[in-house]
Amino acid sequence: MMRTAADIRRMNSFAVVRAIHANGGASRRELVDITGLSFATVAAICTKLLELGVIAEVARKRAPAGRPTATLSLNPEHGFLLGVDIAETYVHVEAFDAALEPISSTQYDIDTHERSPDQVVERVKSAIAAERARHQGRALLGVGVSAPGQVDQVGGTSVFAPNWDWHDVPLRDMLADSVDAPLFLDNPLKSLAIAEMWAHPERRGQDFVVLNLGTGVGAGIAIGGRVVRGRMNSAGEWGHMVIVADGRACRCGSRGCVEAYVGAPGILQTLREAYPDSPLLHGDDQTATIAALAAAADDGDPAALDVIERTSHYLGIATASIVNLLNPDIVLLGSWVAELLGKHLLDRARTHLQAHALAVPMAAVAFELQHPRGNSVSLGSATFALEGYLDSVPDGTTDPETTPRRRTVG
């Protein structure tokens, strides 16, 4: 889609908020330097954000020559956001202040036999209520919710969650009566990408990929400063790219998908096939088994290292495919499997990536672990809510600048 003038205004507001956030406060003049926007645009946006209380003047200092300049900061007292990560194995609800700093969180496990929409929604409502109760008296600016699988973010529907066999579940409507604030639904891939973009302003000038390594696997992709959504918001299904034609059955119905090898159940399958009596196996408990695998690898256990090497092989091949196709600046490994196993997977997978990527894109790409503050999917979901909140607020600029005049720094 082409950018509209409204898009540009929104992006400029975001750029100012992001710059203030990333720099821990800034003067209007510094914001001009950081964002590349004109002083008039920065000033108009700041005026509106001050009126709303989203930002505050925290200090005023006299420049060596001339008028005193005010330092602007995001106002942590203004209100808070909730970011909800509905994963296959847990529900994580995290509160963030308007500066997107994590404040508190509540997490409940989801049992394998409690996966109906009603059961999961009840869990989410309980966790939201717990976080609401902790922050009584503060304004709830918005709630962002990430649900696994394919999500219609406009209609607020979980179109298809393969692990739960959910079809067309109206999640936003089901949750609406538990929150008195705008609710934004999307999936973890988009949440991871937007979280990365807000946390690292330099990402706006980069093409990047966050590989989501969990029960399901996928890719949050941003190109040219925008999250790639595709026609139906289902872009990013890297987990369902085929790497082994006619290979392992995948829960999507196809065969040989990345997810069948690199998703947590795929890793369990590799372990079970190679070492059926392994003490690392905790039945179908993915979290316990992956954690046991990580602990055993720390101790140099040969079976654990073998399973990690096999997984790295597939991860490296699948990463090479996306590196060759998109030639990105950076590919990050994120989500809970990356948190538990990432340090063992990264260098091994890079070896296989190098063997399968073309020289030019390989030389250009950084391949790293994502280091989020708090739960990155919750952070990304909260970010969507903050974007929605800022979106609801007109700013004083009538003549939107299309973009930073020069590349964003800092």
Added chain:
Amino acid sequence: MMRTAADIRRMNSFAVVRAIHANGGASRRELVDITGLSFATVAAICTKLLELGVIAEVARKRAPAGRPTATLSLNPEHGFLLGVDIAETYVHVEAFDAALEPISSTQYDIDTHERSPDQVVERVKSAIAAERARHQGRALLGVGVSAPGQVDQVGGTSVFAPNWDWHDVPLRDMLADSVDAPLFLDNPLKSLAIAEMWAHPERRGQDFVVLNLGTGVGAGIAIGGRVVRGRMNSAGEWGHMVIVADGRACRCGSRGCVEAYVGAPGILQTLREAYPDSPLLHGDDQTATIAALAAAADDGDPAALDVIERTSHYLGIATASIVNLLNPDIVLLGSWVAELLGKHLLDRARTHLQAHALAVPMAAVAFELQHPRGNSVSLGSATFALEGYLDSVPDGTTDPETTPRRRTVG
């Protein structure tokens, strides 16, 4: 990369030229409706284009009530462009008028033992000279050149052409003395994408992929109205995504790549492995063998149909990977293998695509043969030259509109 104000101006000029071209002429008022730009912006761009002679007033009619309105058309007499397609097996130089209509072309084969940079450049120079001679007296506005493999379009260098083992060949400098016009170098993937965008204005609002089926295979990708280039302009290497882990050796040095199965030499290998004595085999002559395969398939030859089915299997899987990853509006099959074999491949590949794509992106995607006018890579290369020419010309708009205010139609 973010769009700059200059980007926006350029896009608006392109939008006007495209709209005039696609509609076979239009009034300023119609251009406002088609492009979504303001009347003032359209008028300023038209004034500049008229001064330059890129467009002309071809008719003037009186509206039912009010002032006469002029119909503007691209001016075919203004000058011409050359689009050069350097492929692994031929050099094709095509002349286009400023309305991007093909006028004439010259094609030379490249023998397998004439593949040094000097030898290929001599072929290209001869073909350019032949086309130059045909259009003496007309201004040459620019030359676009597509070279296979990875190209540094800024530096004008063929960074790596795997089939020829070219490394860092300064193609633009080597060709510069044969043309007295700006020369733009890129690769066929970007040429196919830009050709598709200019030929079909509705593509600007779509995410689309043109699969380049030739000796090498790759993907021209456009997202949000822009060609995806990646960090080093090497995006689109779909041919080097792995679909068979540890499968066939690929000329890139990896194994199991799409290209090893779907590229013309891969199809020959499939034929040779299954039917080593097949009369369809014409040694290493890819064009003759693929043409023989197509003719035999027309006659219902079981061996030919079997090879096509095997190729379709891999093509369908590899298309599913890109459909799952990007959720595009449309995937097109283009280039010479698609021209020869496309009608036999398309429906068979669609069956395998359906078996491997997720339901949501599958339902959203159109999967079709590309139907270019003339050689689509030459057209795309010429389009880069036209873009460069328009780029060299300032327009009268000081306050660029960021975008069409509504979706482009027509």
